[in-house]
Amino acid sequence: MNPLFLLSILVGIIILSSAYTVNAQSEISIDAKTDKTSYYDGDKVTVSGNVKNFESDIHSAIDITFRVIDPEGNIVSLGQTRPTSNGSFSFDFDVGGGFFQQTGNYPIHLFFESTKKEISFSYKKGDAEPPLPKTNSLNSDRKIITITMDDPSIFYLNTPNQIIRALVEIQNYSPSDGKHFMKVIHTPTNKVLKNSEIYPKGIGNDIWAVQIAYPLLDSDLKFGDQAFTGEFEIHISSEFDAQTANTSFLILESRSIxxxxxxxxxxxxxxxxxxxxxxxxxxxxxxxxxxxxxxxxxxxxxxxxxxxxxxxxxxxxxxxxxxxxxxxxxxxxxxxxxxxxxxxxxxxxxxxxx
Incomplete structure:
Protein backbone atom coordinates (compact mmCIF):
# COMPACT_ATOMS: atom_id res chain seq x y z
CA MET A 1 0.00 0.00 0.00
CA ASN A 2 1.18 3.51 -0.76
CA PRO A 3 3.13 4.84 2.30
CA LEU A 4 1.85 8.37 1.67
CA PHE A 5 -1.71 7.07 1.83
CA LEU A 6 -1.02 5.40 5.19
CA LEU A 7 0.60 8.57 6.50
CA SER A 8 -2.43 10.67 5.52
CA ILE A 9 -4.74 8.24 7.34
CA LEU A 10 -2.57 8.39 10.48
CA VAL A 11 -2.54 12.20 10.48
CA GLY A 12 -6.32 12.24 10.07
CA ILE A 13 -6.75 9.90 13.05
CA ILE A 14 -4.51 12.13 15.22
CA ILE A 15 -6.44 15.27 14.26
CA LEU A 16 -9.79 13.64 14.96
CA SER A 17 -8.51 12.28 18.28
CA SER A 18 -7.29 15.73 19.35
CA ALA A 19 -10.57 17.34 18.38
CA TYR A 20 -12.49 14.73 20.36
CA THR A 21 -10.29 15.30 23.41
CA VAL A 22 -10.89 19.07 23.34
CA ASN A 23 -14.63 18.69 22.84
CA ALA A 24 -14.83 16.06 25.55
CA GLN A 25 -13.53 18.49 28.15
CA SER A 26 -16.48 19.85 30.06
CA GLU A 27 -16.80 23.04 31.99
CA ILE A 28 -15.97 23.03 35.68
CA SER A 29 -18.89 23.25 38.09
CA ILE A 30 -19.29 23.04 41.88
CA ASP A 31 -21.71 20.84 43.81
CA ALA A 32 -22.00 21.66 47.51
CA LYS A 33 -24.34 21.34 50.47
CA THR A 34 -24.46 21.96 54.21
CA ASP A 35 -24.91 19.11 56.70
CA LYS A 36 -28.12 20.77 57.98
CA THR A 37 -30.47 23.48 56.77
CA SER A 38 -30.68 25.49 60.01
CA TYR A 39 -28.31 26.32 62.86
CA TYR A 40 -28.24 28.03 66.27
CA ASP A 41 -25.58 29.71 68.42
CA GLY A 42 -22.59 27.44 68.99
CA ASP A 43 -23.41 25.10 66.08
CA LYS A 44 -20.78 24.11 63.55
CA VAL A 45 -21.69 24.35 59.86
CA THR A 46 -20.06 21.65 57.73
CA VAL A 47 -19.99 22.16 53.98
CA SER A 48 -19.04 19.29 51.67
CA GLY A 49 -19.03 18.98 47.92
CA ASN A 50 -17.21 18.18 44.73
CA VAL A 51 -15.65 20.07 41.84
CA LYS A 52 -16.98 18.45 38.69
CA ASN A 53 -14.48 17.82 35.87
CA PHE A 54 -11.60 18.38 38.31
CA GLU A 55 -8.23 17.40 36.83
CA SER A 56 -5.55 16.84 39.44
CA ASP A 57 -2.66 17.55 37.07
CA ILE A 58 -4.14 20.97 36.25
CA HIS A 59 -6.06 22.01 39.37
CA SER A 60 -4.10 20.45 42.24
CA ALA A 61 -2.67 23.81 43.40
CA ILE A 62 -5.94 25.76 43.19
CA ASP A 63 -8.00 26.46 46.31
CA ILE A 64 -11.72 26.91 46.72
CA THR A 65 -12.46 30.30 48.28
CA PHE A 66 -15.60 30.58 50.36
CA ARG A 67 -17.32 33.45 52.11
CA VAL A 68 -20.43 33.59 54.29
CA ILE A 69 -22.77 36.59 53.97
CA ASP A 70 -25.28 37.81 56.57
CA PRO A 71 -28.80 39.04 55.65
CA GLU A 72 -27.45 42.61 55.34
CA GLY A 73 -24.80 41.58 52.80
CA ASN A 74 -21.82 41.72 55.18
CA ILE A 75 -19.10 39.08 55.15
CA VAL A 76 -19.14 37.17 58.43
CA SER A 77 -16.74 34.34 57.60
CA LEU A 78 -14.33 33.53 54.79
CA GLY A 79 -11.52 31.15 54.04
CA GLN A 80 -10.01 28.70 51.60
CA THR A 81 -9.84 24.93 51.25
CA ARG A 82 -8.05 22.73 48.74
CA PRO A 83 -9.90 19.91 46.94
CA THR A 84 -8.54 16.38 47.10
CA SER A 85 -7.16 14.64 44.03
CA ASN A 86 -10.67 13.57 42.98
CA GLY A 87 -12.14 17.07 43.40
CA SER A 88 -13.98 16.49 46.69
CA PHE A 89 -13.73 19.02 49.51
CA SER A 90 -15.15 19.92 52.91
CA PHE A 91 -14.76 22.68 55.45
CA ASP A 92 -16.56 23.96 58.53
CA PHE A 93 -17.07 27.12 60.53
CA ASP A 94 -18.84 28.07 63.78
CA VAL A 95 -21.94 30.24 63.96
CA GLY A 96 -23.10 32.46 66.79
CA GLY A 97 -21.54 35.46 68.48
CA GLY A 98 -18.99 37.66 66.75
CA PHE A 99 -20.31 38.69 63.34
CA PHE A 100 -23.42 36.49 63.52
CA GLN A 101 -25.83 39.08 64.88
CA GLN A 102 -29.01 38.54 62.86
CA THR A 103 -31.55 35.78 62.45
CA GLY A 104 -32.17 34.94 58.81
CA ASN A 105 -30.83 33.40 55.62
CA TYR A 106 -27.02 33.28 55.19
CA PRO A 107 -25.67 32.65 51.66
CA ILE A 108 -22.37 30.83 51.20
CA HIS A 109 -20.44 31.85 48.05
CA LEU A 110 -17.89 29.36 46.73
CA PHE A 111 -15.34 30.24 44.04
CA PHE A 112 -13.05 27.93 42.07
CA GLU A 113 -11.15 29.66 39.27
CA SER A 114 -13.90 31.57 37.43
CA THR A 115 -16.69 29.28 38.64
CA LYS A 116 -19.08 30.46 41.35
CA LYS A 117 -21.63 28.47 43.39
CA GLU A 118 -24.07 29.76 45.99
CA ILE A 119 -25.80 27.75 48.70
CA SER A 120 -27.42 28.99 51.91
CA PHE A 121 -28.48 28.05 55.41
CA SER A 122 -30.82 29.44 58.03
CA TYR A 123 -29.42 30.84 61.29
CA LYS A 124 -31.48 31.69 64.35
CA LYS A 125 -29.78 33.77 67.02
CA GLY A 126 -30.00 32.13 70.43
CA ASP A 127 -29.87 28.62 71.80
CA ALA A 128 -31.36 25.73 69.86
CA GLU A 129 -35.02 25.14 70.45
CA PRO A 130 -35.87 22.04 72.50
CA PRO A 131 -36.97 19.10 70.37
CA LEU A 132 -40.69 18.84 69.77
CA PRO A 133 -42.52 15.93 71.41
CA LYS A 134 -42.69 12.91 69.15
CA THR A 135 -46.07 12.53 67.53
CA ASN A 136 -47.54 10.67 64.63
CA SER A 137 -48.14 13.91 62.78
CA LEU A 138 -46.46 14.13 59.39
CA ASN A 139 -45.92 17.85 59.93
CA SER A 140 -44.06 17.73 63.26
CA ASP A 141 -40.75 18.91 61.71
CA ARG A 142 -39.94 22.61 61.59
CA LYS A 143 -40.73 24.39 58.37
CA ILE A 144 -37.82 26.29 56.81
CA ILE A 145 -37.98 28.77 53.94
CA THR A 146 -34.85 29.81 52.04
CA ILE A 147 -34.45 32.22 49.14
CA THR A 148 -31.35 32.35 46.92
CA MET A 149 -30.77 35.34 44.65
CA ASP A 150 -29.38 34.69 41.18
CA ASP A 151 -26.64 36.94 39.81
CA PRO A 152 -26.71 39.85 39.26
CA SER A 153 -27.90 41.54 42.45
CA ILE A 154 -27.26 45.09 41.21
CA PHE A 155 -29.62 46.79 38.73
CA TYR A 156 -29.95 50.23 37.16
CA LEU A 157 -32.73 52.64 36.27
CA ASN A 158 -33.52 53.26 32.60
CA THR A 159 -32.07 49.90 31.60
CA PRO A 160 -34.38 47.60 29.60
CA ASN A 161 -34.86 43.85 29.94
CA GLN A 162 -33.74 43.52 33.56
CA ILE A 163 -35.18 40.53 35.42
CA ILE A 164 -34.73 39.78 39.12
CA ARG A 165 -34.46 36.02 39.61
CA ALA A 166 -34.45 34.04 42.85
CA LEU A 167 -35.16 30.49 43.98
CA VAL A 168 -37.51 29.92 46.93
CA GLU A 169 -37.35 26.54 48.67
CA ILE A 170 -39.67 25.37 51.45
CA GLN A 171 -38.67 22.40 53.58
CA ASN A 172 -41.40 20.44 55.42
CA TYR A 173 -44.14 22.18 53.44
CA SER A 174 -47.70 21.71 54.69
CA PRO A 175 -50.97 22.70 52.95
CA SER A 176 -52.16 23.96 56.34
CA ASP A 177 -49.67 26.83 55.99
CA GLY A 178 -52.04 28.37 53.44
CA LYS A 179 -50.90 30.53 50.57
CA HIS A 180 -47.36 31.88 50.09
CA PHE A 181 -46.58 35.45 49.15
CA MET A 182 -43.70 37.52 47.79
CA LYS A 183 -43.24 41.19 48.61
CA VAL A 184 -40.68 43.51 47.02
CA ILE A 185 -39.98 46.30 49.51
CA HIS A 186 -37.95 49.51 49.17
CA THR A 187 -35.90 49.23 52.35
CA PRO A 188 -35.26 52.96 53.08
CA THR A 189 -38.97 53.89 52.83
CA ASN A 190 -40.55 50.49 53.61
CA LYS A 191 -42.76 51.00 50.55
CA VAL A 192 -44.14 47.78 49.05
CA LEU A 193 -43.60 47.82 45.28
CA LYS A 194 -45.02 44.37 44.61
CA ASN A 195 -47.15 41.96 46.62
CA SER A 196 -48.17 38.76 44.86
CA GLU A 197 -48.89 35.12 45.53
CA ILE A 198 -46.31 32.47 44.58
CA TYR A 199 -47.05 28.84 43.85
CA PRO A 200 -44.43 26.32 45.12
CA LYS A 201 -44.41 22.81 43.68
CA GLY A 202 -43.03 19.60 45.17
CA ILE A 203 -39.55 18.61 43.96
CA GLY A 204 -39.00 15.64 46.32
CA ASN A 205 -37.47 15.05 49.76
CA ASP A 206 -40.24 17.09 51.44
CA ILE A 207 -39.08 20.20 49.59
CA TRP A 208 -41.32 22.52 47.60
CA ALA A 209 -39.82 25.20 45.38
CA VAL A 210 -40.65 28.03 43.00
CA GLN A 211 -38.42 30.10 40.72
CA ILE A 212 -39.18 33.84 40.91
CA ALA A 213 -38.69 35.92 37.77
CA TYR A 214 -39.68 39.55 38.41
CA PRO A 215 -39.27 41.94 35.44
CA LEU A 216 -37.86 45.22 36.71
CA LEU A 217 -39.97 48.00 35.16
CA ASP A 218 -39.27 51.70 35.52
CA SER A 219 -43.00 52.19 36.10
CA ASP A 220 -42.67 50.17 39.32
CA LEU A 221 -39.81 52.37 40.53
CA LYS A 222 -41.00 55.84 39.60
CA PHE A 223 -43.84 57.77 41.23
CA GLY A 224 -44.16 61.12 39.49
CA ASP A 225 -40.74 62.73 39.53
CA GLN A 226 -39.49 60.47 42.33
CA ALA A 227 -37.45 57.38 41.54
CA PHE A 228 -36.88 54.71 44.17
CA THR A 229 -33.25 53.59 44.31
CA GLY A 230 -31.01 51.96 46.88
CA GLU A 231 -31.57 48.68 48.69
CA PHE A 232 -34.64 46.52 48.08
CA GLU A 233 -35.78 43.39 49.91
CA ILE A 234 -37.60 40.33 48.63
CA HIS A 235 -39.70 39.00 51.51
CA ILE A 236 -41.30 35.53 51.42
CA SER A 237 -44.07 34.62 53.88
CA SER A 238 -46.91 32.16 54.47
CA GLU A 239 -50.56 32.84 55.17
CA PHE A 240 -50.78 30.84 58.42
CA ASP A 241 -47.14 30.24 59.40
CA ALA A 242 -44.59 32.55 61.02
CA GLN A 243 -41.57 31.32 59.02
CA THR A 244 -40.20 33.89 56.55
CA ALA A 245 -37.16 34.40 54.32
CA ASN A 246 -35.50 37.51 52.92
CA THR A 247 -32.86 38.50 50.41
CA SER A 248 -31.84 41.88 49.03
CA PHE A 249 -30.70 43.58 45.84
CA LEU A 250 -29.60 47.07 44.82
CA ILE A 251 -30.99 49.51 42.25
CA LEU A 252 -28.82 52.47 41.27
CA GLU A 253 -29.40 55.50 39.10
CA SER A 254 -27.36 55.49 35.92
CA ARG A 255 -25.51 58.61 37.06
CA SER A 256 -24.52 56.95 40.36
CA ILE A 257 -22.03 54.78 38.50
Missing amino acids: PSFETNQEFIIPEWIRNNAKWWVQGGISDTEFISGIQYLIQQEIMTIPETDQTAEGSSKNIPSWIKNNADWWSQGLISDDDFVKGIQFLIANRIITI
Whole structure:
Protein backbone atom coordinates (compact mmCIF):
# COMPACT_ATOMS: atom_id res chain seq x y z
CA MET A 1 0.00 0.00 0.00
CA ASN A 2 1.18 3.51 -0.76
CA PRO A 3 3.13 4.84 2.30
CA LEU A 4 1.85 8.37 1.67
CA PHE A 5 -1.71 7.07 1.83
CA LEU A 6 -1.02 5.40 5.19
CA LEU A 7 0.60 8.57 6.50
CA SER A 8 -2.43 10.67 5.52
CA ILE A 9 -4.74 8.24 7.34
CA LEU A 10 -2.57 8.39 10.48
CA VAL A 11 -2.54 12.20 10.48
CA GLY A 12 -6.32 12.24 10.07
CA ILE A 13 -6.75 9.90 13.05
CA ILE A 14 -4.51 12.13 15.22
CA ILE A 15 -6.44 15.27 14.26
CA LEU A 16 -9.79 13.64 14.96
CA SER A 17 -8.51 12.28 18.28
CA SER A 18 -7.29 15.73 19.35
CA ALA A 19 -10.57 17.34 18.38
CA TYR A 20 -12.49 14.73 20.36
CA THR A 21 -10.29 15.30 23.41
CA VAL A 22 -10.89 19.07 23.34
CA ASN A 23 -14.63 18.69 22.84
CA ALA A 24 -14.83 16.06 25.55
CA GLN A 25 -13.53 18.49 28.15
CA SER A 26 -16.48 19.85 30.06
CA GLU A 27 -16.80 23.04 31.99
CA ILE A 28 -15.97 23.03 35.68
CA SER A 29 -18.89 23.25 38.09
CA ILE A 30 -19.29 23.04 41.88
CA ASP A 31 -21.71 20.84 43.81
CA ALA A 32 -22.00 21.66 47.51
CA LYS A 33 -24.34 21.34 50.47
CA THR A 34 -24.46 21.96 54.21
CA ASP A 35 -24.91 19.11 56.70
CA LYS A 36 -28.12 20.77 57.98
CA THR A 37 -30.47 23.48 56.77
CA SER A 38 -30.68 25.49 60.01
CA TYR A 39 -28.31 26.32 62.86
CA TYR A 40 -28.24 28.03 66.27
CA ASP A 41 -25.58 29.71 68.42
CA GLY A 42 -22.59 27.44 68.99
CA ASP A 43 -23.41 25.10 66.08
CA LYS A 44 -20.78 24.11 63.55
CA VAL A 45 -21.69 24.35 59.86
CA THR A 46 -20.06 21.65 57.73
CA VAL A 47 -19.99 22.16 53.98
CA SER A 48 -19.04 19.29 51.67
CA GLY A 49 -19.03 18.98 47.92
CA ASN A 50 -17.21 18.18 44.73
CA VAL A 51 -15.65 20.07 41.84
CA LYS A 52 -16.98 18.45 38.69
CA ASN A 53 -14.48 17.82 35.87
CA PHE A 54 -11.60 18.38 38.31
CA GLU A 55 -8.23 17.40 36.83
CA SER A 56 -5.55 16.84 39.44
CA ASP A 57 -2.66 17.55 37.07
CA ILE A 58 -4.14 20.97 36.25
CA HIS A 59 -6.06 22.01 39.37
CA SER A 60 -4.10 20.45 42.24
CA ALA A 61 -2.67 23.81 43.40
CA ILE A 62 -5.94 25.76 43.19
CA ASP A 63 -8.00 26.46 46.31
CA ILE A 64 -11.72 26.91 46.72
CA THR A 65 -12.46 30.30 48.28
CA PHE A 66 -15.60 30.58 50.36
CA ARG A 67 -17.32 33.45 52.11
CA VAL A 68 -20.43 33.59 54.29
CA ILE A 69 -22.77 36.59 53.97
CA ASP A 70 -25.28 37.81 56.57
CA PRO A 71 -28.80 39.04 55.65
CA GLU A 72 -27.45 42.61 55.34
CA GLY A 73 -24.80 41.58 52.80
CA ASN A 74 -21.82 41.72 55.18
CA ILE A 75 -19.10 39.08 55.15
CA VAL A 76 -19.14 37.17 58.43
CA SER A 77 -16.74 34.34 57.60
CA LEU A 78 -14.33 33.53 54.79
CA GLY A 79 -11.52 31.15 54.04
CA GLN A 80 -10.01 28.70 51.60
CA THR A 81 -9.84 24.93 51.25
CA ARG A 82 -8.05 22.73 48.74
CA PRO A 83 -9.90 19.91 46.94
CA THR A 84 -8.54 16.38 47.10
CA SER A 85 -7.16 14.64 44.03
CA ASN A 86 -10.67 13.57 42.98
CA GLY A 87 -12.14 17.07 43.40
CA SER A 88 -13.98 16.49 46.69
CA PHE A 89 -13.73 19.02 49.51
CA SER A 90 -15.15 19.92 52.91
CA PHE A 91 -14.76 22.68 55.45
CA ASP A 92 -16.56 23.96 58.53
CA PHE A 93 -17.07 27.12 60.53
CA ASP A 94 -18.84 28.07 63.78
CA VAL A 95 -21.94 30.24 63.96
CA GLY A 96 -23.10 32.46 66.79
CA GLY A 97 -21.54 35.46 68.48
CA GLY A 98 -18.99 37.66 66.75
CA PHE A 99 -20.31 38.69 63.34
CA PHE A 100 -23.42 36.49 63.52
CA GLN A 101 -25.83 39.08 64.88
CA GLN A 102 -29.01 38.54 62.86
CA THR A 103 -31.55 35.78 62.45
CA GLY A 104 -32.17 34.94 58.81
CA ASN A 105 -30.83 33.40 55.62
CA TYR A 106 -27.02 33.28 55.19
CA PRO A 107 -25.67 32.65 51.66
CA ILE A 108 -22.37 30.83 51.20
CA HIS A 109 -20.44 31.85 48.05
CA LEU A 110 -17.89 29.36 46.73
CA PHE A 111 -15.34 30.24 44.04
CA PHE A 112 -13.05 27.93 42.07
CA GLU A 113 -11.15 29.66 39.27
CA SER A 114 -13.90 31.57 37.43
CA THR A 115 -16.69 29.28 38.64
CA LYS A 116 -19.08 30.46 41.35
CA LYS A 117 -21.63 28.47 43.39
CA GLU A 118 -24.07 29.76 45.99
CA ILE A 119 -25.80 27.75 48.70
CA SER A 120 -27.42 28.99 51.91
CA PHE A 121 -28.48 28.05 55.41
CA SER A 122 -30.82 29.44 58.03
CA TYR A 123 -29.42 30.84 61.29
CA LYS A 124 -31.48 31.69 64.35
CA LYS A 125 -29.78 33.77 67.02
CA GLY A 126 -30.00 32.13 70.43
CA ASP A 127 -29.87 28.62 71.80
CA ALA A 128 -31.36 25.73 69.86
CA GLU A 129 -35.02 25.14 70.45
CA PRO A 130 -35.87 22.04 72.50
CA PRO A 131 -36.97 19.10 70.37
CA LEU A 132 -40.69 18.84 69.77
CA PRO A 133 -42.52 15.93 71.41
CA LYS A 134 -42.69 12.91 69.15
CA THR A 135 -46.07 12.53 67.53
CA ASN A 136 -47.54 10.67 64.63
CA SER A 137 -48.14 13.91 62.78
CA LEU A 138 -46.46 14.13 59.39
CA ASN A 139 -45.92 17.85 59.93
CA SER A 140 -44.06 17.73 63.26
CA ASP A 141 -40.75 18.91 61.71
CA ARG A 142 -39.94 22.61 61.59
CA LYS A 143 -40.73 24.39 58.37
CA ILE A 144 -37.82 26.29 56.81
CA ILE A 145 -37.98 28.77 53.94
CA THR A 146 -34.85 29.81 52.04
CA ILE A 147 -34.45 32.22 49.14
CA THR A 148 -31.35 32.35 46.92
CA MET A 149 -30.77 35.34 44.65
CA ASP A 150 -29.38 34.69 41.18
CA ASP A 151 -26.64 36.94 39.81
CA PRO A 152 -26.71 39.85 39.26
CA SER A 153 -27.90 41.54 42.45
CA ILE A 154 -27.26 45.09 41.21
CA PHE A 155 -29.62 46.79 38.73
CA TYR A 156 -29.95 50.23 37.16
CA LEU A 157 -32.73 52.64 36.27
CA ASN A 158 -33.52 53.26 32.60
CA THR A 159 -32.07 49.90 31.60
CA PRO A 160 -34.38 47.60 29.60
CA ASN A 161 -34.86 43.85 29.94
CA GLN A 162 -33.74 43.52 33.56
CA ILE A 163 -35.18 40.53 35.42
CA ILE A 164 -34.73 39.78 39.12
CA ARG A 165 -34.46 36.02 39.61
CA ALA A 166 -34.45 34.04 42.85
CA LEU A 167 -35.16 30.49 43.98
CA VAL A 168 -37.51 29.92 46.93
CA GLU A 169 -37.35 26.54 48.67
CA ILE A 170 -39.67 25.37 51.45
CA GLN A 171 -38.67 22.40 53.58
CA ASN A 172 -41.40 20.44 55.42
CA TYR A 173 -44.14 22.18 53.44
CA SER A 174 -47.70 21.71 54.69
CA PRO A 175 -50.97 22.70 52.95
CA SER A 176 -52.16 23.96 56.34
CA ASP A 177 -49.67 26.83 55.99
CA GLY A 178 -52.04 28.37 53.44
CA LYS A 179 -50.90 30.53 50.57
CA HIS A 180 -47.36 31.88 50.09
CA PHE A 181 -46.58 35.45 49.15
CA MET A 182 -43.70 37.52 47.79
CA LYS A 183 -43.24 41.19 48.61
CA VAL A 184 -40.68 43.51 47.02
CA ILE A 185 -39.98 46.30 49.51
CA HIS A 186 -37.95 49.51 49.17
CA THR A 187 -35.90 49.23 52.35
CA PRO A 188 -35.26 52.96 53.08
CA THR A 189 -38.97 53.89 52.83
CA ASN A 190 -40.55 50.49 53.61
CA LYS A 191 -42.76 51.00 50.55
CA VAL A 192 -44.14 47.78 49.05
CA LEU A 193 -43.60 47.82 45.28
CA LYS A 194 -45.02 44.37 44.61
CA ASN A 195 -47.15 41.96 46.62
CA SER A 196 -48.17 38.76 44.86
CA GLU A 197 -48.89 35.12 45.53
CA ILE A 198 -46.31 32.47 44.58
CA TYR A 199 -47.05 28.84 43.85
CA PRO A 200 -44.43 26.32 45.12
CA LYS A 201 -44.41 22.81 43.68
CA GLY A 202 -43.03 19.60 45.17
CA ILE A 203 -39.55 18.61 43.96
CA GLY A 204 -39.00 15.64 46.32
CA ASN A 205 -37.47 15.05 49.76
CA ASP A 206 -40.24 17.09 51.44
CA ILE A 207 -39.08 20.20 49.59
CA TRP A 208 -41.32 22.52 47.60
CA ALA A 209 -39.82 25.20 45.38
CA VAL A 210 -40.65 28.03 43.00
CA GLN A 211 -38.42 30.10 40.72
CA ILE A 212 -39.18 33.84 40.91
CA ALA A 213 -38.69 35.92 37.77
CA TYR A 214 -39.68 39.55 38.41
CA PRO A 215 -39.27 41.94 35.44
CA LEU A 216 -37.86 45.22 36.71
CA LEU A 217 -39.97 48.00 35.16
CA ASP A 218 -39.27 51.70 35.52
CA SER A 219 -43.00 52.19 36.10
CA ASP A 220 -42.67 50.17 39.32
CA LEU A 221 -39.81 52.37 40.53
CA LYS A 222 -41.00 55.84 39.60
CA PHE A 223 -43.84 57.77 41.23
CA GLY A 224 -44.16 61.12 39.49
CA ASP A 225 -40.74 62.73 39.53
CA GLN A 226 -39.49 60.47 42.33
CA ALA A 227 -37.45 57.38 41.54
CA PHE A 228 -36.88 54.71 44.17
CA THR A 229 -33.25 53.59 44.31
CA GLY A 230 -31.01 51.96 46.88
CA GLU A 231 -31.57 48.68 48.69
CA PHE A 232 -34.64 46.52 48.08
CA GLU A 233 -35.78 43.39 49.91
CA ILE A 234 -37.60 40.33 48.63
CA HIS A 235 -39.70 39.00 51.51
CA ILE A 236 -41.30 35.53 51.42
CA SER A 237 -44.07 34.62 53.88
CA SER A 238 -46.91 32.16 54.47
CA GLU A 239 -50.56 32.84 55.17
CA PHE A 240 -50.78 30.84 58.42
CA ASP A 241 -47.14 30.24 59.40
CA ALA A 242 -44.59 32.55 61.02
CA GLN A 243 -41.57 31.32 59.02
CA THR A 244 -40.20 33.89 56.55
CA ALA A 245 -37.16 34.40 54.32
CA ASN A 246 -35.50 37.51 52.92
CA THR A 247 -32.86 38.50 50.41
CA SER A 248 -31.84 41.88 49.03
CA PHE A 249 -30.70 43.58 45.84
CA LEU A 250 -29.60 47.07 44.82
CA ILE A 251 -30.99 49.51 42.25
CA LEU A 252 -28.82 52.47 41.27
CA GLU A 253 -29.40 55.50 39.10
CA SER A 254 -27.36 55.49 35.92
CA ARG A 255 -25.51 58.61 37.06
CA SER A 256 -24.52 56.95 40.36
CA ILE A 257 -22.03 54.78 38.50
CA PRO A 258 -21.00 56.89 35.51
CA SER A 259 -20.29 55.01 32.29
CA PHE A 260 -17.06 55.60 30.43
CA GLU A 261 -15.89 54.85 26.93
CA THR A 262 -13.49 51.98 26.39
CA ASN A 263 -10.92 54.40 24.95
CA GLN A 264 -10.68 56.27 28.27
CA GLU A 265 -7.58 55.12 30.05
CA PHE A 266 -7.36 54.10 33.67
CA ILE A 267 -4.43 52.74 35.64
CA ILE A 268 -4.69 50.44 38.66
CA PRO A 269 -1.39 49.31 40.20
CA GLU A 270 -1.45 45.54 40.63
CA TRP A 271 -0.54 45.72 44.33
CA ILE A 272 -3.89 47.44 45.04
CA ARG A 273 -5.44 43.96 44.75
CA ASN A 274 -3.72 43.12 48.04
CA ASN A 275 -5.21 46.24 49.66
CA ALA A 276 -8.66 45.25 48.44
CA LYS A 277 -8.18 41.74 49.81
CA TRP A 278 -7.03 43.04 53.22
CA TRP A 279 -10.03 45.37 53.35
CA VAL A 280 -12.47 42.56 52.58
CA GLN A 281 -10.85 40.35 55.22
CA GLY A 282 -11.00 43.10 57.86
CA GLY A 283 -7.27 43.79 57.89
CA ILE A 284 -7.87 47.48 57.22
CA SER A 285 -10.93 49.62 58.05
CA ASP A 286 -13.36 51.30 55.66
CA THR A 287 -11.77 54.66 56.47
CA GLU A 288 -8.25 53.37 55.75
CA PHE A 289 -9.36 51.84 52.45
CA ILE A 290 -11.13 55.05 51.31
CA SER A 291 -8.23 57.24 52.42
CA GLY A 292 -5.79 55.00 50.57
CA ILE A 293 -7.74 55.07 47.31
CA GLN A 294 -8.25 58.83 47.64
CA TYR A 295 -4.52 59.39 48.16
CA LEU A 296 -3.57 57.21 45.18
CA ILE A 297 -5.97 59.12 42.90
CA GLN A 298 -4.80 62.54 44.14
CA GLN A 299 -1.16 61.54 43.65
CA GLU A 300 -2.01 60.17 40.17
CA ILE A 301 -0.64 56.78 41.12
CA MET A 302 -4.10 55.40 40.32
CA THR A 303 -5.91 56.97 37.36
CA ILE A 304 -9.72 56.87 37.16
CA PRO A 305 -11.89 58.25 34.31
CA GLU A 306 -13.23 61.74 35.05
CA THR A 307 -16.29 61.48 37.27
CA ASP A 308 -18.72 64.24 38.29
CA GLN A 309 -19.52 64.46 42.00
CA THR A 310 -23.19 65.12 41.33
CA ALA A 311 -24.72 63.42 44.37
CA GLU A 312 -26.09 65.79 46.97
CA GLY A 313 -24.68 65.74 50.45
CA SER A 314 -21.91 63.53 51.73
CA SER A 315 -22.02 60.01 53.05
CA LYS A 316 -19.33 57.79 54.48
CA ASN A 317 -21.47 54.65 54.33
CA ILE A 318 -20.02 52.20 51.81
CA PRO A 319 -22.66 49.92 50.22
CA SER A 320 -21.98 46.23 50.84
CA TRP A 321 -21.84 45.53 47.10
CA ILE A 322 -18.71 47.73 46.84
CA LYS A 323 -16.90 45.39 49.22
CA ASN A 324 -18.27 42.37 47.33
CA ASN A 325 -16.85 43.85 44.09
CA ALA A 326 -13.49 44.43 45.77
CA ASP A 327 -13.46 40.82 46.98
CA TRP A 328 -14.24 39.41 43.54
CA TRP A 329 -11.74 41.75 41.86
CA SER A 330 -8.96 40.82 44.28
CA GLN A 331 -9.52 37.20 43.23
CA GLY A 332 -9.65 38.04 39.52
CA LEU A 333 -13.34 37.08 39.26
CA ILE A 334 -14.48 40.42 37.79
CA SER A 335 -12.75 42.82 35.39
CA ASP A 336 -10.82 46.00 36.16
CA ASP A 337 -13.70 47.90 34.50
CA ASP A 338 -16.19 46.57 37.07
CA PHE A 339 -13.90 47.49 39.95
CA VAL A 340 -13.38 50.99 38.54
CA LYS A 341 -17.18 51.47 38.36
CA GLY A 342 -17.30 50.87 42.11
CA ILE A 343 -14.62 53.52 42.68
CA GLN A 344 -16.56 55.90 40.44
CA PHE A 345 -19.66 55.29 42.57
CA LEU A 346 -17.70 56.30 45.68
CA ILE A 347 -16.50 59.45 43.91
CA ALA A 348 -19.92 60.38 42.52
CA ASN A 349 -21.51 60.00 45.94
CA ARG A 350 -18.75 61.97 47.71
CA ILE A 351 -17.55 59.02 49.77
CA ILE A 352 -14.19 59.63 48.07
CA THR A 353 -13.30 63.32 47.59
CA ILE A 354 -10.84 64.27 44.89
